[in-house]
Amino acid sequence: MAVSAAYALAGNLTVLARNEKREAAALEKIAMWAGQFTPMISIARPSALLLEIQGCIKLFGGFEKLLGKVKAGLEELGYTPNLALAPTPTGTLLLAKSGLELYAVNDETFQNHLHRLSIDVLGDDEAAIEPLRRIGIHTLGDCLRLPRDGLARRFGQELLDEIDRALGKLPDPRKPFVAPEEFASTLELPYPVPDLESLLFAIKRMICELGGFLASRNAGVMKLALQFGHEDHSATKASLGLSVPSRDTQHLLALLRERLSTVTLPDRVVSVTLSAEETAQLAPRNFSLFGDKEGEKESRFALVERLCARLGENAVSGLQLYPDHRPELAWRESEPGTEAIAIETPVRPVWLLHKPRTLAVDGDSPVLNGPLMLLSGPERIESGWWDGFDIARDYFIAASSEGAKYWIYRERRDNPSWYLHGIFA
């Protein structure tokens, strides 16, 4: 009916313009997400998706469980699905269009359901159905009782062909959906959003889509990139790196929440784009007989990821030994959890100063909060002529008058001054 007629019937109606491009894009995203259930997917415009599940039923433990998962997943994505199951693609579409949850597992049930369907599900518009209604045909069963050539002559060959395709009498080839290699999803927000909490709701949906996409490839994501589009500002970007590939939506959301708490938005957000920049195959889980060590390992690194997400990648590191005699180079930063190498070292202080600090001298002896008494040494280290950072130092362990113990050295070249390099905490 016309919009004015609709307003006449219900005064407080909200009318939204239909955006067919967005609908098509949404359908594609759902198709990508559905790849986790079956590889055979076809898009049936304007608003339907066909999944061929004969080969996958056993994997998911029966068609009811599979359909239940599909329904729950689609609802999480924010859609209200009408599901149906039938032996032919067109048959399924007709059953789904009826809006009743009809699952026809075998031919007999299918014929029953089909015969009882209202003719509303046929064809694309009302004009094709009106003539049928006028002669008293209300269900598909009635339609099938009419003579075939008469039906084709009076109401069009397409109608007969559709029914034949539904019954499986005509071939019904469908174009398969091919998922793109990389995941990138953009969500245009219906109105500008000023704060991050509301954005997390939109991001959650995109993370669910990403989860489905990754599941279809048995992969996990290692690096995510988020981009927020603004009206009068250039886009704000944020990225998140993971140390262990993951497709767990809860985990990814938690990490994104931490990461986004550090992002300031210069303007209201009108669009959000999520892309998976780096993915990796997930190793198949081996369930050991004696308890799940893999689970422990994952949660250890989940903490590191959470810390990096909030504090920044450079804020968190592990420590490694390095074979070099120069004390400031005898260690390296590393990824937490890197296997330790063993190098023999003499006694070293717990704390090393980032830069050696010059010590005041009293005559010839160094002074720090009072005179320092040299307890041990000298340990002479001369090294590094090959890379420009060569040192010639005599290291001592010294004690202050209060009883604190320090690691100090005396430069042997240039000006023989004293420096504090470490503290025996």
Place this chain on the structure above:
Amino acid sequence: MSAALEALLQHPGIWRGNELSHVALPGIPSGFAELDCELPGGGWPRGALTEILYDHEGIGEVSLLTPALAKLSGETAWIVFVNPAYLPYAPALAGFGIDLSRIVLIRTRSSEESMWAMEQALRSGSCAAVLGFMPYCNERGLRRMQAAAEAGKCLGVYFAHSDHALHASPAALRVKLTPQKQTTLVQVIKRRGGSRAPTLNLSLHHALAVSQFSGTSAGSVPARVVFA
């Protein structure tokens, strides 16, 4: 006393006036036997916050923990340093027997970040020990750390200036260090249960014990020479 009565008295909910609390998790032996005798659970409290108070650096405040950390590094769990003022020196830590693959060093830009990081690490359950070096936080912050350490069954250690010994703290254990010439006075100023602990005189620089000798002048023959 009958066996049944003895068994009943071991219940953690019962405390007799002259003894230390029974604790749910066994303590981690500190490596200093005299100290372990004074600590409930026979060592550093697991699943609780310990405060170490000192006013000079370099008196063995971290060496007090290193034997326990070496033991903890046998578990597959992190040993976390949150925002220390100096760099934890890998060769020293390795020398104490701590497995470096367990170490996580966190550098933060503000005290809120430090507190957040410490709480996350304590609560996660994947850390064996978390050492925090930050400006003294108030009682509410410390209470949250204590709760987080309980949740994560972690050894939480907080280093602060000994001035804060005068303030109340929810930490399960508070230890104050005062340096002496050769040793350090270790005083347990708060522990669960038990009467006032005696002050212990411990030699905390255990790693130095081997190489220490009475003194040397700056110009003597080098004891160890490395040319590379």
